[in-house]
Amino acid sequence: MTTGFSEQETIRRNSLQELIKAGINPYPPDTFEVNVKAAEIRKNFTANCSLYQQASMAGRIMSRRIMGAASFVEIQDESGRIQLYVKRDDICPGEDKTLYNTVFKKLLDIGDIIGVTGFVFITQMGEITIHVKSLRLLSKSLRPLPIVKEKENTVYDAFTDPEQRYRQRYVDLIVNPEVREVFIQRNLLINSMRQYLASKSYLEVETPILQPLYGGAAARPFKTHHNSLDMTLYLRIANELYLKRLVVGGYDGVFEFSKDFRNEGMDRFHNPEFTQMELYVAYKDYEWMMKLVEEMVEKIALDLHGTTEIKVGENLIDFKRPWKRFTMFEVIQHFTGIDIEGKTEEELVAIAKKLEVPLDTTMAKGKIIDQIFGEKCEPFLIQPTFITDYPIEMSPLAKKHRTKDGLVERFEAICNGKELCNAFSELNDPIDQRERFELQLELGKRGDDESMVLDEDFLRALEFGMPPTAGLGIGIDRLTMIMTNSSSIQDVLFFPQMRPETRG
RNA sequence: GAUUCGCUAGCUCAGUAGGUAGAGCAUCGCCCUUUUAAGGCGGGGGUCCUGGGUUCGAAUCCCAGGCGGAUCACCA
Numbered sequence: 348m349t350t351g352f353s354e355q356e357t358i359r360r361n362s363l364q365e366l367i368k369a370g371i372n373p374y375p376p377d378t379f380e381v382n383v384k385a386a387e388i389r390k391n392f393t394a395n396c397s398l399y400q401q402a403s404m405a406g407r408i409m410s411r412r413i414m415g416a417a418s419f420v421e422i423q424d425e426s427g428r429i430q431l432y433v434k435r436d437d438i439c440p441g442e443d444k445t446l447y448n449t450v451f452k453k454l455l456d457i458g459d460i461i462g463v464t465g466f467v468f469i470t471q472m473g474e475i476t477i478h479v480k481s482l483r484l485l486s487k488s489l490r491p492l493p494i495v496k497e498k499e500n501t502v503y504d505a506f507t508d509p510e511q512r513y514r515q516r517y518v519d520l521i522v523n524p525e526v527r528e529v530f531i532q533r534n535l536l537i538n539s540m541r542q543y544l545a546s547k548s549y550l551e552v553e554t555p556i557l558q559p560l561y562g563g564a565a566a567r568p569f570k571t572h573h574n575s576l577d578m579t580l581y582l583r584i585a586n587e588l589y590l591k592r593l594v595v596g597g598y599d600g601v602f603e604f605s606k607d608f609r610n611e612g613m614d615r616f617h618n619p620e621f622t623q624m625e626l627y628v629a630y631k632d633y634e635w636m637m638k639l640v641e642e643m644v645e646k647i648a649l650d651l652h653g654t655t656e657i658k659v660g661e662n663l664i665d666f667k668r669p670w671k672r673f674t675m676f677e678v679i680q681h682f683t684g685i686d687i688e689g690k691t692e693e694e695l696v697a698i699a700k701k702l703e704v705p706l707d708t709t710m711a712k713g714k715i716i717d718q719i720f721g722e723k724c725e726p727f728l729i730q731p732t733f734i735t736d737y738p739i740e741m742s743p744l745a746k747k748h749r750t751k752d753g754l755v756e757r758f759e760a761i762c763n764g765k766e767l768c769n770a771f772s773e774l775n776d777p778i779d780q781r782e783r784f785e786l787q788l789e790l791g792k793r794g795d796d797e798s799m800v801l802d803e804d805f806l807r808a809l810e811f812g813m814p815p816t817a818g819l820g821i822g823i824d825r826l827t828m829i830m831t832n833s834s835s836i837q838d839v840l841f842f843p844q845m846r847p848e849t850r851g
Numbered sequence: 852g853a854u855u856c857g858c859u860a861g862c863u864c865a866g867u868a869g870g871u872a873g874a875g876c877a878u879c880g881c882c883c884u885u886u887u888a889a890g891g892c893g894g895g896g897g898u899c900c901u902g903g904g905u906u907c908g909a910a911u912c913c914c915a916g917g918c919g920g921a922u923c924a925c926c927a
Contacts, residue, residue: 494861494888510920609926614924
């Protein structure tokens with residue numbers, strides 16, 4: 348054979364032809380009536396009960412134990428696995444035993460999707476099982492599945508190669524049930540958050556992903572081109588500036604679950620596309636927003652786990668309100684013993700050097716402080732903690748602090764050593780905003796390739812007047828990682844970004 | 852991008868002075884009508900990631916490249 352198929356693939360393709368010859372459509376077009384799921388049976392069925400005498404269910408064959416004229420098969424549907432008992436004389440009541448002897452035993456394989464009807468009973472070994480009365484092929488599988496076995500909570504031959512798991516997520520989902528669970532949790536999390544926001548009567552909106560100017564965050568963008576307009580467009584790095592335009596427009600509470608794109612390095616916390624939820628509420632400030640974040644995240648933990656305490660790696664993280672709060676200066680003093688308040692740029696450089704915090708020449712005062720915080724404080728903040736009052740230089744969209752010179756009304760929540768969200772009292776003074784953009788342009792000239800660009804239309808919107816507004820951005824992938832105890836962002840994305848597959 | 856580890860059958864892995872490859876499961880054949888990592892007997896299956904080099908001979912040693920993981924740098 349010069350087909351390029353493996354032995355097992357060839358055998359399955361031959362079986363497919365045999366099925367067709369036997370008059371069986373391996374991919375039948377009609378519906379199969381399912382009246383119960385595996386988990387439902389396993390949950391409700393007890394010895395001698397009269398439930399599920401006419402069970403009809405469909406799923407994928409995951410294992411087979413053939414004992415001559417009777418067989419045990421495990422099939423898996425969306426809800427889990429259940430055992431089938433397939434007896435020759437039951438599925439072949441007449442003289443013709445072809446369905447069992449040939450079709451079932453020879454032509455069906457692990458991985459095939461079948462539909463069965465029968466009654467539920469419990470075997471001598473105590474396993475809840477469907478005694479099959481009829482069996483039908485619903486879809487033939489042409490590739491061998493990895494066979495994962497388990498006994499006494501030990502898993503054998505687990506499908507673990509991360510490259511294959513991420514590239515062929517469908518296989519990962521079939522054979523690794525805990526993976527499926529992570530994405531169910533992700534969906535519950537998003538639903539919980541959406542429900543919380545909807546209950547406050549905020550409006551869920553959609554804003555452009557393709558933007559002529561990228562803004563709202565400090566990051567490098569992806570660049571693309573629109574043919575008809577013959578213009579450069581950028582994939583959004585944040586939705587902040589568009590959402591604020593909507594607040595100018597008169598919506599007092601808007602939020603968006605958004606895919607954002609940043610053209611930067613990848614590691615276990617970063618994928619080029621990721622999901623954020625951004626929220627803007629008029630007539631509120633960052634103090635108010637902290638309360639909202641605590642309440643919302645606590646609710647999510649309760650909705651997902653029924654408790655505020657979540658095990659993440661070695662740590663037990665408690666989302667119970669209220670969370671600890673420190674100002675940026677306080678937390679730096681706490682971890683380094685140095686009070687950096689009121690220090691000049693030169694003094695800060697010296698302090699960073701003393702603390703062995705690496706700097707580069709493009710870093711101005713704000714970035715140096717952020718760097719010290721990132722090196723010396725952030726990794727050690729395990730329990731959810733609000734850090735407040737950031738230097739103005741690193742927050743060009745935040746409002747100046749009402750009492751503290753040189754600072755803005757901003758907070759981040761840190762959890763498990765990583766930023767969970769970022770929020771501030773939004774800058775709504777258009778004159779100040781223009782000056783801040785101009786400062787960013789200066790930083791750009793100095794070599795900071797993440798500095799923001801000036802958005803004239805956004806300034807025009809602000810000039811019409813934006814109410815005082817509190818804004819929030821919260822990383823959905825990061826929050827999902829914490830809530831599902833996942834150590835890599837790739838484990839909470841169905842299809843993490845990968846280089847193209849190569850074949851030698 | 853840097854450092855480091857890995858890449859051998861469908862899956863998980865072994866391969867030990869360099870002598871042209873092995874196990875378990877899966878697969879194929881036979882036996883077995885309540886088994887469960889079913890069992891018994893027998894069989895097949897591999898561009899050893901790719902390309903060079905050293906050598907009589909390379910999965911194994913050397914060089915270059917590909918892909919992935921981990922750590923670091925930038926960032927959420």
